[in-house]
Amino acid sequence: MKKVTAITSLAAVFAFYGLIYDGMCDTSSERLVYTEHISYREGEEETLTAASFLDAIDVAMAENETSPETTDFPSEFSLTDLGIITKVKTQGDYGTCWAIAATDSIETQLIENGINNNPDLSEWHMAYFAYRGYKPLMSTEENVFNTGGTNTIAAATLSRWQGMITEDKAPYGTMQSMEPYMQYSSDYKVTDVLNVHPLMSTHVKHSVNFMKELIYNHNAVAAAIYSRPEYYNEFTHAHYVDEDGAGIDHAILIVGWDDNYPKENFRSDRSKPEHNGAWLAKNSWGEDWGDNGYFWISYEDKSFCEAGCYYSVPADTYSTNYQYDEAGWCVSISADANQKNLSGYMANTFTAENDDPITAVAFYTTEDDADYEISVYTGTDPSSRSYSPVNGTLASYTTGSQRYTGYHTVNLEIPVSVKQGDSFSVVVKLTNHESPYCIPMEASAATVSAGFFSSRTYLFHTFAENETDNSYISLDGQTWYLTTNKRYSYSYPEYLGLSAPLKKLRSIVLGNTCLKAFSSPADSVTVPEDPDPPVVTEPAVTTTEPQVTEAITESVTEPAPVTTPAVTSEPPVTSSPAVTEAPPLEEDIFDINKDGKVNSKDLQYLIERLYGTRSGRYSTDLNEDGKTNIIDLILMKERLTGTKLSIDTSN
Numbered sequence: 001m002k003k004v005t006a007i008t009s010l011a012a013v014f015a016f017y018g019l020i021y022d023g024m025c026d027t028s029s030e031r032l033v034y035t036e037h038i039s040y041r042e043g044e045e046e047t048l049t050a051a052s053f054l055d056a057i058d059v060a061m062a063e064n065e066t067s068p069e070t071t072d073f074p075s076e077f078s079l080t081d082l083g084i085i086t087k088v089k090t091q092g093d094y095g096t097c098w099a100i101a102a103t104d105s106i107e108t109q110l111i112e113n114g115i116n117n118n119p120d121l122s123e124w125h126m127a128y129f130a131y132r133g134y135k136p137l138m139s140t141e142e143n144v145f146n147t148g149g150t151n152t153i154a155a156a157t158l159s160r161w162q163g164m165i166t167e168d169k170a171p172y173g174t175m176q177s178m179e180p181y182m183q184y185s186s187d188y189k190v191t192d193v194l195n196v197h198p199l200m201s202t203h204v205k206h207s208v209n210f211m212k213e214l215i216y217n218h219n220a221v222a223a224a225i226y227s228r229p230e231y232y233n234e235f236t237h238a239h240y241v242d243e244d245g246a247g248i249d250h251a252i253l254i255v256g257w258d259d260n261y262p263k264e265n266f267r268s269d270r271s272k273p274e275h276n277g278a279w280l281a282k283n284s285w286g287e288d289w290g291d292n293g294y295f296w297i298s299y300e301d302k303s304f305c306e307a308g309c310y311y312s313v314p315a316d317t318y319s320t321n322y323q324y325d326e327a328g329w330c331v332s333i334s335a336d337a338n339q340k341n342l343s344g345y346m347a348n349t350f351t352a353e354n355d356d357p358i359t360a361v362a363f364y365t366t367e368d369d370a371d372y373e374i375s376v377y378t379g380t381d382p383s384s385r386s387y388s389p390v391n392g393t394l395a396s397y398t399t400g401s402q403r404y405t406g407y408h409t410v411n412l413e414i415p416v417s418v419k420q421g422d423s424f425s426v427v428v429k430l431t432n433h434e435s436p437y438c439i440p441m442e443a444s445a446a447t448v449s450a451g452f453f454s455s456r457t458y459l460f461h462t463f464a465e466n467e468t469d470n471s472y473i474s475l476d477g478q479t480w481y482l483t484t485n486k487r488y489s490y491s492y493p494e495y496l497g498l499s500a501p502l503k504k505l506r507s508i509v510l511g512n513t514c515l516k517a518f519s520s521p522a523d524s525v526t527v528p529e530d531p532d533p534p535v536v537t538e539p540a541v542t543t544t545e546p547q548v549t550e551a552i553t554e555s556v557t558e559p560a561p562v563t564t565p566a567v568t569s570e571p572p573v574t575s576s577p578a579v580t581e582a583p584p585l586e587e588d589i590f591d592i593n594k595d596g597k598v599n600s601k602d603l604q605y606l607i608e609r610l611y612g613t614r615s616g617r618y619s620t621d622l623n624e625d626g627k628t629n630i631i632d633l634i635l636m637k638e639r640l641t642g643t644k645l646s647i648d649t650s651n
Contacts, residue, residue: 066368066403068209073216078256078280084111085220085255086119088293090286092173098149099123099130100284101222101251105310106164106190108220115188115314122163125170125182130157133183143176150251151222151308152199155407156328158190159362159516161321164312189318191362191409192311194219198366198440199330203248203305211279211307212257219309220255220282224248226303236265237291239281240273240298248303256280261296273300308406318360320519322350322426324471324512325442329407332366332437333510335475343431344439345477346513347389349380349470350426352418356519357527358396359416362409363428364440364514365402373429374398375534376416376517380423388480389425389472394607397534409518414534417527418519426517429477439473441483442511471512483510534607590639592618598639606636 079085086107089100103123110116124145130153131144158164165185170178195214197204203224214221227250231241238261261278278296287293297304335344346363361374377392396414418424430438472480588594592602609620609628622632 065206065210068213070213071209073209073212075260076256076258077212077216079108079215079218079220080255080280082218084108084218085253085282086111088282088287089123089172089284091284094127094173095146095148096123096127097284098151098154098222098251099127101253102126102151102154102158102308102310103164104253104282105220105222105308106188106312108218109309109311110188112218113311115312120167121188122165122167122170122172124172124175125165125178125185126154126157126163128170128175128178129162129183130154132178133162133180145176150199150224151193151196151306152328154222154310155190155193155196155308156199156326158193158310158312159328159407160184160323160326161186161189164188164190186315188312189315190310190312190407192309193407194309194311194404196308196329196364196406197306198332198364199328205305206307208277208299211254214307214309215254215256220253221307221309222251223254223281223304223308224251224306225297225301226250230270231267232295233265233267237295238265238267238278238298239295239301240266240270241301241303242271242273244302246303248305252284252297253282254279254297254307255282255294257299258296263298265296266298273298275300279304316524317520318518319356319521320353322348322353322358322517322519324348325514325516327442327511329364329440329514330443330511331441332435333439333441333473334436335439335473336436339436341475342433342436342438343429345427345429345472345474345480346439346515347425347427347472347474347480348513348515348517349389349472350424350517352420352422352424352519354420354519355418356522357415357417357525358412358424358426358517359520359525360409360411360518361398361426361428362407362516362518363430364407365405365430366438366440367432367435368405369401369403369433370405370438371401371431372399372410374410374412375427375429376412377425377427378416378418378422380425388478389427389470390477390480392423392425393604394534395424415520415525415527424517426515427477428515440514442514471515473513483513589619589622590636592620600640603636603640606633 086104089104091097091100100123103121103126107119107121110119127145127149130149131147162183163186165182165187169185169187170182195206211221225239226241226246226248227239232239257277257279259277261276263273263276265278266272277299279299281295281297283290283293283295285293334341358376361376363372365372374397375390375394376396377390378395380389380392395416396412398410398413400410402408416424432438471483473483474480590598590602592605595601605618606620606622606628609618610630610633620628620632622635625631
């Protein structure tokens with residue numbers, strides 16, 4: 001068997017990840033407290049909190065993963081039988097297994113979705129530009145092809161639109177350096193990475209049924225293990241790590257399972273699993289290794305973790321990537337100092353680089369089954385001292401949910417027309433069901449000058465300290481705070497589970513929110529000339545205490561395989577309140593903008609007034625109860641649609 005030393009040089013990154021998994025304990029009382037947030041409202045101060053990179057919240061993510069839609073899976077299943085797994089690669093003496101596993105997952109989805117029946121993508125390109133070029137995630141003095149990586153690093157790299165390109169443009173093992181112009185070359189653009197987790201988190205493990213659901217829905221899953229020879233039976237091609245805290249050093253691709261794979265097939269000179277059952281894994285050590293390049297991993301393997309699935313589309317689907325978060329998802333934060341609210345808002349403001357319409361928004365969700373609301377505003381003025389990212393005209397509103405934690409691209413319900421030089425903002429409200437840390441952020445860790453870290457400088461640390469872009473967060477969608485260049489400090493000096501050098505880590509610096517906007521070529525999109533204003537629900541702050549619920553599984557009929565990761569829904573419809581006779585209202589009350597007619601512009605004024613983004617003297621209290629609220633919006637909507645006026649007078 002060829003000896004491969006994959007990922008071993010990434011020890012520094014894994015230290016951030018919390019490599020010593022058995023050192024994890026309940027650290028929920030230890031938190032990072034932000035003390036430097038100053039509101040644009042003069043004299044007002046806010047305290048926010050961030051989930052630390054060894055916080056128990058990351059353990060909760062694994063324990064409280066989304067319940068599978070069914071547990072009635074077949075006893076064995078393999079994507080190789082479907083013809084959607086590409087050939088076994090050979091990484092040679094390079095630490096590129098992470099890039100190969102991610103690329104293999106993308107290739108499977110290209111075949112599955114009918115985009116390319118015989119894809120061959122360049123792992124070499126991704127491995128190089130993860131650490132080189134304009135704003136790479138990190139800098140390193142060593143050979144980048146031996147630096148190693150993770151699904152999180154791959155997601156950050158590919159979401160910047162650095163690749164994917166075809167193998168013939170950057171053949172494996174041929175170029176030790178690449179020209180800068182190649183960095184943003186792409187034949188396919190990654191839109192989603194399901195089940196990826198933040199850089200500064202622990203290694204996340206998953207239940208057997210959760211993994212089966214991913215694979216059964218035709219996802220080839222890039223995962224990680226500890227690959228030392230003492231855990232491998234070369235006669236049966238079976239791998240089982242029986243020690244807690246073994247860590248990880250190798251990435252592989254999970255393509256199937258067998259519930260009846262004999263536990264006796266694992267090494268006889270070590271402890272064996274308690275039960276039968278194993279994952280079918282595709283390796284990157286060539287077809288002369290294992291069973292034609294494949295092997296089996298016990299369901300009970302204690303190192304198996306970090307399962308990620310990749311999706312991509314042809315490069316010409318989108319034309320421009322408006323982004324500030326080149327470092328990707330590093331840490332999750334809460335906009336609530338009390339860490340009770342499960343919702344939060346994030347926003348970025350951008351300047352249009354061309355006339356291509358805005359058609360999609362990309363972001364991370366920090367918990368399974370998270371809900372989102374996307375609002376795009378045009379005509380914003382970020383130069384104003386009293387700037388709010390919602391001070392323009394609401395042009396598009398889209399809602400939905402995402403079944404899996406990770407990176408997602410959502411197409412807008414209504415594309416947004418922009419002209420070169422226009423300012424626009426993208427606002428996303430995220431709502432979790434258990435964790436208050438719902439906002440994904442770039443962040444840095446203070447550079448450590450002792451131990452292993454003395455030879456490395458982490459470029460994402462520099463990102464956060466130097467960012468000046470317009471990223472904002474909010475608890476209620478009305479009062480906004482800049483995020484960049486703000487520092488969090490540890491509340492407790494002694495952090496359990498840290499090695500001596502890591503105890504010097506005392507703070508992180510926030511960068512930008514992880515939020516992007518994509519445009520599509522103008523000739524490929526139809527934008528309504530005079531679209532009806534989007535109807536949104538009244539902004540609300542979720543105040544439910546975070547609760548941990550037990551997963552409930554039940555046997556249901558076998559689900560049909562799905563081929564798209566995005567789960568979207570129509571904007572919520574506000575249910576009509578109890579119908580009573582409406583009080584008499586003057587005709588001109590509905591003409592809010594006083595242009596002599598009642599039309600969609602009046603509805604737009606009322607929506608903006610409800611959001612707190614429009615000021616001035618407007619008669620927006622349509623039902624004359626002394627305040628402008630959701631009932632006024634119902635009255636206006638019914639007036640415009642010609643339905644009977646109705647209001648709830650029971651309250």
